[in-house]
Amino acid sequence: MSKYRTHTCNELRKDDVDKKVFLSGWINKKRDHGNLLFIDLRDNYGVTQCIIDKDNKNFINLEKTQLETVVKIEGKVVARSGDTVNKEIGTGEIEVTIDSYEVLGSCKELPMPVFSDQEYAEEIRLKYRFLDLRRKKIHENIILRSKVISHIRNEMTKLGFLEFQTPILTSSSPEGARDFLVPSRLNPGKFYALPQAPQQFKQLIMVSGFDRYFQIAPCFRDEDARADRSPGEFYQLDLEMSFVDQEDIFNVVEKLMVNTFKTFSHKKLLSEKFPRITYKDAMLKYGSDKPDLRNPLIINDITEIFTREDVSFEIFKKLVKSGSKVRCVITKNTKDKPRSFFDNIDKWAKEQGASGLAYFTFEKDPELSGKGPIGKFFSKEALFEIMNLTNAEVGDSIFLACGKQNELEKITSQARNKIAEDLNLIDEDVFAFCWIVDYPMFEKDEVTNKIEFSHNPFSMPQGDLTEKKLENPLELLAYQYDIVCNGIELSSGAIRNHKPELMYKLFSLAGYDKKQVDEKFSGMINALSYGAPPHGGIAPGIDRIVMLLANEKNIREVTMFPMNQNAQDLMMNAPSEVNPEQLKELNLSLKNKK
């Protein structure tokens, strides 16, 4: 028996009445009636009401003890009378009458209350994270995270995957995000980089013949934060398999995701077989490669309408002539929505930096007509053709935007979300997964006009790669895929290119010569030359999975010790200055601060 407790604070029930017990925990809440004192004692497992009255010599001192003091209580379990039972807590049918107590850890005046469902400023929560983490919601989130990770480990092991660790100090790679660098003492002037992902290592594990690998892998990227993106570091379920094609990966991961989400959430899955959407389709229909499929709205291209004689909306017609496109979102049965609904969306679009969203409603009274600011510019026949192209019906409304393709994708994608939100079209009780497939291998940088890898340079291109096909690199698709859930990118993966000759060719298209490839990817390219199996993998983001399961909008709610938006740890004071000796050892000197 523990010297501190016979039971946890969520253990005692009616059957335990009359037992002498020790409980240890934090004073969650006191209710002081002057001659009678209730204490809610809290630990990781729950809360037990303890009670003491003025006849006990300890009463006076206990009455004055601060909340969040850690105490050991010795007492007896008694049943509560019917009207004093608390159904909210597991131990609500009993209470513990206190005989004596001992302070195990005293507590200063609290900078933030632990017992409260109030929202606190992020700054104080992060500075006193150890207090914040005592609070119910986030405490449970962190426990959920632990359970999800254990579950995934078990499942992966059952599926025959082996868990390996890969180096944290590694080399900087030229593609991808900004690296975190670590100076090398033994190699003056040289730097390690923290891995953005164990990408090359996991491929080397396959080349080493281990067949199936996984790891709950820390990844480090020095990029700016978002609500769903921690600055600095995050975790991936990194996995890789040999002798597989795309289908084999999809099978394994789809099962794992369905299993995990069913185990840890009561929300429905929109589809257990994840729909597959090509990158091209996604960009057209949703304006994004991470569409929220809970949102029923779909984007249509109706550029051709603006080449018709019987359409007189000259602004758009002129733009279309000079190469712009027109895309639209249809909202069902919105003819009776107030003018303010439409104008708000137009105003919102202007705030997003677009030139606004034109709109009108399809009406029939008795002739088909467009009602709204620009409705009059379309003939009956043109309206009919739009309805044809977009599956719109009388009573529906249409929001239109005109511009260059990438501007259009951006604004229509945002508009799709905004309108669905305004019309309350999103079912919050659903997880909608999909695969995004057939990513292009390369894309053109708009500023430099250079051809660059659009995703991962190690991905296998699709199809027979004759010299002719390589002449049009922008047409090349890759065996590259993402999992998206509720509009959040959960993972990306690929079948890898395991053929060094092909690798050199692809890198040369992106402007790297053989020598550069040999230098930058020496480990990889060398290994692929000594008998590499076909292989592929994926890396679902652990933090985002837990965020979805915990129903949180912010990744810090499922991260134990997160940094703030400026990548500072307010509790540990990181990053911090170092002393001159340390710098000297590392052969570093600092420029004078401005």
Next chain:
RNA sequence: GGGGGUGUAGCUCAGUUGGUUAGAGCGAUCGCCUGUCACGCGAUAGGUCGAGGGUUCGAGUCCCUUCACUCCCGCCA
């Protein structure tokens, strides 16, 4: 790097058109209270209104600058 929001007591917030000595709840301290579970009642302490500058007879409130936090854009193979 850019745009939006926020910043008032230890914590969460209110503060009207610029007008007397800046308020409330929780927490703290003190007192009363034997069945509460957000216990109740009374009192006390607690303020560089983020900082600096300006306009004004007068600024928490208006203007400028700046800082912090946050959301978004850029960025994130």
